[in-house]
Amino acid sequence: MSVAATFASPSSKAPSTASLAVMLLLPIALVNAVGFIIPVLNLARMSFNEALPGGGIGEALTLANWQSLVSDGFYLGLVVNSIGVSLLITLITLVLSYPIALYLHRSSGRWRTFLTVLVISPLLTSAVVRTYGWIAILSDQGPVVQTIAALGFTPPRLMFNLTGVIVGLSEILMPYMILALLAGFGRLDPRVEEAARTLGATPFRTFARVILPLTLPGIALGCLLCFVLSISSFITPKLMGGGRVFLLATEIYDQAIVTLNWPLAATLSMLVLIIFGAALGAYSRVLRAID
Amino acid sequence: MMHQKNFAAEASQGDPDAYLRLEGVSKTYGDFEAVRSLDLAIGKGELVALLGPSGCGKTTTLRMIAGLVPTSGGRITVGETDLTAVPPHGRDMGLVFQSYALFPHMTVARNVAFGLEMRSIPRGEIDRRVKEALAMVQLDKLAERRPRELSGGQQQRVALARALVVKPSILLLDEPLSNLDAKLRDEMRTQIRDIQQQVGITTVFVTHDQVEALSMCDRIVVMRNGRVEQIGTPVDVYERPATPFVASFVGRTIRLSGTANGDGAIDIGGDVIRSAAGLAPGPAEIMVRPHRIEVDWTGQAKTKDDVNRLSGVLCRITFVGDVIQYHVGIGDAEVIAEASTTGNQQLPAAGTPVTLSWRVEDTMAFGSGQ
Structure with a gap:
């Protein structure tokens, strides 16, 4: 191989940039091809296969799966619902995470290290465990509902419905949002904020005119990440939705595992992939608009 | 090459003509005294340097004047107004940062317009004053550029225009020349002094460079370990240093x-x-x-x-x-x-x-x- 030759020949200089790039990218390209691209192509093909009763997959190509997606109001509702819920969760996560990220960005030394560990630590626990934690807190016998009842109000149902899913997912996604925001806060120089203050901007106007615009790249990145993670998560909606919340990810799971309709599950998966693509497109457009 | 010195504006302690006045101003961080009971009176239109090695408290003093750092004690007044407790946005001061601190997401013109917009000045007047300010620093042709497309010297001039366009009561310069190369530094030294004289603005200039302090300023405040070692004209400080530290630090x-x-x-x-x-x-x-x-x-x-x-x-x-x-x-x-x-x-x-x-x-x- 030419790669081996490059190293073997003592007279030759360092490998050219192009061949070095190929060498460095080859492993990830292989892993991606085997672990991602081939399965996705397989899924894409399967979405045009006929579903046979009892979990079989027909060889013949058909548009039936895609047609049922468009014609069946249930699936259309599912798409709208999933996107809407994911956007709402993303927004809540952003609002809750932004002040924390800003504070972390401004803190320094050991305090910053401690806080960063605190922010990341939930990621060391499985989402399943955290979901069960939320179930314990929000269920009818849990402390929140009991406290509201003890105060004499009619307690709302917080668990096994959409509220539970939104609360649980927002908390689970917060570490990702905070890390993404922090990564995007690079341009935020404290001197620039001070410049705005000395030029007569109140703290609020400094935020609106300087801090917020400068943190938009971080916001865009965090929102993309949380939207994608939210629309594709199924454990939390499954456990906290109590079978009443229907989202794309849970439906894919049901079709593939319960109904054994793999072609339809594949079609829904391709649909999610298309939504991802749209989100990515929106993200890059936002980035271009910012700069 | 020495500039004309404005010796008439020499204001001493307790001078009733003093415009910017610091009385017993101090700053402590825990046990560390960054600035210890500083008294300073600066006359209207005067250019005064705070000169000293790093860690002497000169930048902390400047930031206390701007309101970016709260004082631990003492009073800061401009004219008859006590500004000690006034937040930075209410102080009407122009500050030029060492790193310039331009808004990276705005054009040069928008950067300069920022302070005027904060003061709710009508659009037409903003446009006119921005144009004037950019002409003053010879940057009128670069109004639509972004800060990152400018050289260090150009960014510096934008920062100066942005600070001056609002006609602040005091101009504060925090080591404005230290990020420039030697040749540009000489040029900017002259330019800043000329603009300061032309506008007639009371200016406090923080520097660790004795040449800048000697050549640009009406008076020099030599600081060390949070204390004033000497206040005097450049000739005073150079020829009649009050302490061995001043003698060895200046010249x-x-x-x-x-x-x-x-x-x-x-x-x-x-x-x-x-x-x-x-x-x-x-x-x-x-x-x-x-x-x-x-x-x-x-x-x-x-x-x-x-x-x-x-x-x-x-x-x-x-x-x-x-x-x-x-x-x-x-x-x-x-x-x-x-x-x-x-x-x-x-x-x-x-x-x-x-x-x-x-x-x-x-x-x-x-x-x-x-």
Whole structure:
């Protein structure tokens, strides 16, 4: 191989940039091809296969799966619902995470290290465990509902419905949002904020005119990440939705595992992939608009 | 190249004409005293430098004046107004940062317009004043550029225009020239001074560079460890330093230790040095500017009443182009005397006995207590 030759020949200089790039990218390209691209192509093909009763997959190509997606109001509702819920969760996560990220960005030394560990630590626990934690807190016998009842109000149902899913997912996604925001806060120089203050901007106007615009790249990145993670998560909606919340990810799971309709599950998966693509497109457009 | 100095604006402590006034201003961080009970009165239109090594409290003082750092004690007033508790956006001061701190997401014109927009000035007037300010710093052609497309010197001028366009009561400059290369620094020094004079704005200038302080400012406040060492005109601070620290920090000096004998003379290894300072008997230090020292190796130097003489041995000669440095050993110490170069010089060899001489009035003497 030419790669081996490059190293073997003592007279030759360092490998050219192009061949070095190929060498460095080859492993990830292989892993991606085997672990991602081939399965996705397989899924894409399967979405045009006929579903046979009892979990079989027909060889013949058909548009039936895609047609049922468009014609069946249930699936259309599912798409709208999933996107809407994911956007709402993303927004809540952003609002809750932004002040924390800003504070972390401004803190320094050991305090910053401690806080960063605190922010990341939930990621060391499985989402399943955290979901069960939320179930314990929000269920009818849990402390929140009991406290509201003890105060004499009619307690709302917080668990096994959409509220539970939104609360649980927002908390689970917060570490990702905070890390993404922090990564995007690079341009935020404290001197620039001070410049705005000395030029007569109140703290609020400094935020609106300087801090917020400068943190938009971080916001865009965090929102993309949380939207994608939210629309594709199924454990939390499954456990906290109590079978009443229907989202794309849970439906894919049901079709593939319960109904054994793999072609339809594949079609829904391709649909999610298309939504991802749209989100990515929106993200890059936002980035271009910012700069 | 010295600028015209505005000596008339010289305002001293308690001067009723003082415009910006700091009274007993201090700043402590835990046990650390960054600024200790600072008193300062600056006259209207004056350009005053806060000069000192890093960590002397000069930047902290500037940031307290701007309101970016709360004071731990004391009062800051401008005119009749007490600003001590006023937040930065209510102080009406223009601050130029060392890093310029331009808004990276705005064009040059929007950067300059920012302060005017915060003051709710009508659009038409904003446009006109932004244009004027950019013309003043010769950047009118770059109004639509982003800060990152500008050179350091251009960014610096945008920062200056942005601070001045709102017609602030005080202009604060935090090491504005330290990020520029040497040639540009000289140019900007002149330009900043010219603009400051033209606008007639009261200015506080923080720097660690004595050349900037000496060449640009009406008065210099030399600071060290959070305290004022001396306040005075550049000539005062250079010619009549109040402390050994000022003498060695502002301009270059040679330093020799000896013993004061109580009648105005200091004994240095047997040679008697006279100075105008009346020192109490005890250990003492003298300092002399290297270029005020004459080196004689012919043994024919005239003895005069107003000249101090010290004998030593030439160790080494360094040719620096404009000047020649004579390294002369005096006892255990080695000092440097400096002379301008001329076309054809006969230079002595190392080991030659030499006599150093300088005028009594150029002798800065300090007792051990200082």
